[in-house]
Amino acid sequence: MNNLQNLSHKNFKGQMDDEFVICYFRKHWLTLLPTVLTIPIIFGLLAAGLFYLPFVDAKSVAAAVAVLGGFFLLHIVIHKQFFKIFYYFLHTTMLTNHRIVEVDRSLFLRDSKNSIDILNVQDIEKNQSGLFQNLLNFGTLVIYLSGSSAPSVIDMVPRPEYQYKKINQAKADLMERGRYPNAVRAQVKAGAGAGVETVAMANERTKMAG
Amino acid sequence: MVFLGIILLFQVISLGVALLSVRRLYAYINRYRFNESVYTLLFGFVHLRYFVVLYLAAVALVVCAESAFAFLLFAS
Numbered sequence: 001m002n003n004l005q006n007l008s009h010k011n012f013k014g015q016m017d018d019e020f021v022i023c024y025f026r027k028h029w030l031t032l033l034p035t036v037l038t039i040p041i042i043f044g045l046l047a048a049g050l051f052y053l054p055f056v057d058a059k060s061v062a063a064a065v066a067v068l069g070g071f072f073l074l075h076i077v078i079h080k081q082f083f084k085i086f087y088y089f090l091h092t093t094m095l096t097n098h099r100i101v102e103v104d105r106s107l108f109l110r111d112s113k114n115s116i117d118i119l120n121v122q123d124i125e126k127n128q129s130g131l132f133q134n135l136l137n138f139g140t141l142v143i144y145l146s147g148s149s150a151p152s153v154i155d156m157v158p159r160p161e162y163q164y165k166k167i168n169q170a171k172a173d174l175m176e177r178g179r180y181p182n183a184v185r186a187q188v189k190a191g192a193g194a195g196v197e198t199v200a201m202a203n204e205r206t207k208m209a210g
Numbered sequence: 211m212v213f214l215g216i217i218l219l220f221q222v223i224s225l226g227v228a229l230l231s232v233r234r235l236y237a238y239i240n241r242y243r244f245n246e247s248v249y250t251l252l253f254g255f256v257h258l259r260y261f262v263v264l265y266l267a268a269v270a271l272v273v274c275a276e277s278a279f280a281f282l283l284f285a286s
Contacts, residue, residue, distance in 0.1 A: 012242050024244060039268070046272065053279045064213045067283065071217055071276050075224040078272060079231075082265040086235055089258045092244075105238070107231050 012094060012103050014113060023166050024094040027156040028138035035084045042077055049074075083107060093154060095166055097174065100143070102154070114152075118171045122146040126164040141167075214284040221273045228269040232262055 011021045049070060056063045087106045094101045100121075104112040121143055128139030139160035143152040157163055239258065 010242060011244060021244075039264075043268075046275065050275055050279055053283065056283065064284070067280075068213055068216060071280075072220055074272055074276075075220055075269075078265075078268055079224070079227055082261065082268070083231070085261050085265075086231070086258075089261075090235075090238065107234050 012092075012101060012113075014101075015096070016098065019096045019098050022095045022097060022170055023163070024092050025158055025163060026088060026092055028136065028158045030132075030136060030138065031156050032085060032088045035081055035088075038081055042074070042081065046074060093157075095163070095170055097170060100167065116143060116145065116152055118167070118174050120145045120147075121167065121171055124164055124167055125151075126160045128160055143167075211284065214280055217276060217280045217284075221276060224269055225273060228266060232266065235262065 011024070053067070056067060083106065087110075090103070090105045090107070092103050094103065097118075099118055100116045102114040104110060104114070123144040125142040125144070126139060127142065128134055128137075133139050137160075138156055138158050141154045141157050141160055141163060143154070145152065235258075
């Protein structure tokens, strides 16, 4: 994974200069399995259709329209299935040294991005329940954010234990480096936090005292 | 002849869409590159380029097969 950091160009649009990708993942391959399995079926149907084509009465307009419709449908289905596969490859979730970024991109219709600052991550929950999830090693990561009501849910995560550890590690590293959000700094300056003091606030207080 | 023309039009559009898609895909993945060999290959061994080749081959195959049968059916 270290060689990712050595690449001169960026890994996603909007990447900051001091930001590097620690790890990244796509959805589990199980999400793509139905699409991949559909492709041989399409070709089977194509072969069957072409086999019966010589028996079609070419002078009948209805038959010609049906053939035309079948051909049109075939093109649509093939492009659609492959676009789904390309979408699988383009839709990535990245953990950087600053944030968790979900790049939801398709070839033509979608280009969205959702990012969570690691310092806003309050808690992470890893769910892996059921036979298939444990057997095929995928699950759901639920990220609880500080000061936010709705947690962020990432489903079909491959190797969730690894991602879970990496996010926790990235958060610990970031806090160690002393990059605290302005909110924490403001709280400390205002003398808040007498009741419950977070690690970030304690560190910031020590740093300011020093 | 009209049907043959419509089928050829479909095929030209289909080939165009395929080429444009591959061009956009490669423009993106070359710009924002990842080391794909680490662990995110599909099923552990399937590269994206395999699917690109399969996609182009599939579209080409469909176009060829349709053209052949369309000529047999409608050109006579």
